[in-house]
Amino acid sequence: MKRFDELKVGDTVTFRYHESIAYAIRKPGQPSGLPAETGPAITRGKGPRPSGTISEQETATVTVKAIDVKVPSITVLTPRL
Numbered sequence: 001m002k003r004f005d006e007l008k009v010g011d012t013v014t015f016r017y018h019e020s021i022a023y024a025i026r027k028p029g030q031p032s033g034l035p036a037e038t039g040p041a042i043t044r045g046k047g048p049r050p051s052g053t054i055s056e057q058e059t060a061t062v063t064v065k066a067i068d069v070k071v072p073s074i075t076v077l078t079p080r081l
Contacts, residue, residue: 003050032061 007013026032038057045051062076 006050028063032059 024032040054040056043053043055045053060078062078064074065077066075068074
């Protein structure tokens with residue numbers, strides 16, 4: 001981590017975690033059209049204090065096994081199962 005040496009005992013460090021899900025529905029056998037996965041992307045802050053952002057995108061193709069509209073919830077089968 002660059003600028004780590006600027007941190008001092010007693011400094012307050014703030015972390016934020018954001019998560020979201022986006023999906024595309026397609027018929028079995030259709031190509032996803034999604035880009036290949038890449039590793040985490042790091043963006044370093046340019047302000048007076050050390051800062052930065054790490055982001056990562058994960059793509060998975062799943063099969064819908066059940067839908068419960070009362071909850072609402074969806075059960076999927078992943079390639080890992």
